[in-house]
Amino acid sequence: MYRSLLVPLDRSPFAEQALPLALSITRRANARLDLVEVHGLYALENLAAGWVPFEPERDAERKQQEQLYLDATAKWLTSMSLVSATAGVFSGSAVLAATVADGILERARAGQADLIVMATHARGTLSRFGKGSVADELIRRARVPILLVRASEPAPEIIPEPVLDNILILLDGSALAEQVLEPALDLAHLMEARCSLLQVVESRSARADRLPGESPEKAQAEAYLGHIAARVREQGVQVRARVVVARHVVEVILEEAAAQASDLIALATHGRGGLQRLLWGSVADKLVRAAASPVLVYRPTGKEL
Numbered sequence: 065m066y067r068s069l070l071v072p073l074d075r076s077p078f079a080e081q082a083l084p085l086a087l088s089i090t091r092r093a094n095a096r097l098d099l100v101e102v103h104g105l106y107a108l109e110n111l112a113a114g115w116v117p118f119e120p121e122r123d124a125e126r127k128q129q130e131q132l133y134l135d136a137t138a139k140w141l142t143s144m145s146l147v148s149a150t151a152g153v154f155s156g157s158a159v160l161a162a163t164v165a166d167g168i169l170e171r172a173r174a175g176q177a178d179l180i181v182m183a184t185h186a187r188g189t190l191s192r193f194g195k196g197s198v199a200d201e202l203i204r205r206a207r208v209p210i211l212l213v214r215a216s217e218p219a220p221e222i223i224p225e226p227v228l229d230n231i232l233i234l235l236d237g238s239a240l241a242e243q244v245l246e247p248a249l250d251l252a253h254l255m256e257a258r259c260s261l262l263q264v265v266e267s268r269s270a271r272a273d274r275l276p277g278e279s280p281e282k283a284q285a286e287a288y289l290g291h292i293a294a295r296v297r298e299q300g301v302q303v304r305a306r307v308v309v310a311r312h313v314v315e316v317i318l319e320e321a322a323a324q325a326s327d328l329i330a331l332a333t334h335g336r337g338g339l340q341r342l343l344w345g346s347v348a349d350k351l352v353r354a355a356a357s358p359v360l361v362y363r364p365t366g367k368e369l
Contacts (some may be wrong), residue, residue, distance in 0.1 A: 066178055068178055069090050070168070071098070073100070073101050083137075085181060085358060087144075089254060091147055092254040096150065097149040098149070099137055137151065154167040179208060184359075204333075212359045212360075214355065214357075214358065228327040231326065231328045232259075232324060242332075243362060248330035248360060260306065263305075265308070266309075267309050267311050290305060308320070314350045314351060327358070329359045331361060333363045
């Protein structure tokens with residue numbers, strides 16, 4: 065269960081679009097919300113500053129402004145929902161995604177965060193949320209789930225508190241991929257949501273693509289998902305299971321998410337079988353870029369990796 069959520073911000077309305085979902089989870093879980101921002105040197109925003117001596121006072125003023133922003137945001141959130149919120153600026157470089165991720169991960173470890181919630185389209189420090197970005201670094205290195213919220217541009221003035229009704233969980237028949245079940249089901253319990261299990265059996269044959277006939281692989285996948293679904297029902301969660309035979313995994317996932325009106329897609333970043341390319345940069349990468357709904361990404365642990 066979630067006890068501490070970390071939300072990276074950069075003083076932009078785009079990054080702030082992660083806050084409503086983070087607040088919704090925090091309130092339902094009676095958890096703590098930790099707002100963080102990487103300190104950006106004032107000289108990084110002014111090319112001419114490189115030709116003059118560094119001004120520590122000016123840099124300290126910049127850092128104070130960053131902290132004031134976080135404190136004001138935390139105060140506003142606590143006044144609205146009576147949640148517990150903390151805020152802190154950490155040192156680092158706003159230019160390098162790796163150093164930004166270093167600060168976020170260190171803050172997550174120090175605060176024992178068990179979920180990181182962040183926007184996938186933002187300006188400023190967190191704007192590089194594509195390949196080689198802060199999100200890329202976090203997904204490859206974080207020990208906790210990452211909940212990526214796709215922000216819109218321009219940012220809407222009012223974002224209602226999201227409620228998750230249907231969570232689409234991607235599996236591939238492996239124990240590694242199953243590790244996403246725990247964080248996904250924790251959200252399902254909090255939101256009283258139902259779940260849909262999806263396994264895509266890849267077919268390299270154009271003729272076999274989505275044929276109605278049974279195949280040994282599809283029958284095996286259906287038996288496997290049926291077993292997982294039974295386990296999920298024992299936890300009091302309404303669940304359905306579906307197996308699709310197709311050549312284009314990402315297209316099928318997006319189509320299923322739209323058809324089922326899924327509010328969130330959950331997947332592990334390492335898997336085997338049909339989704340063996342669930343490594344950041346391939347299936348997961350494409351889903352985060354293309355999915356309209358938030359994406360919960362979890363890097364499994366275990367000696368099998």
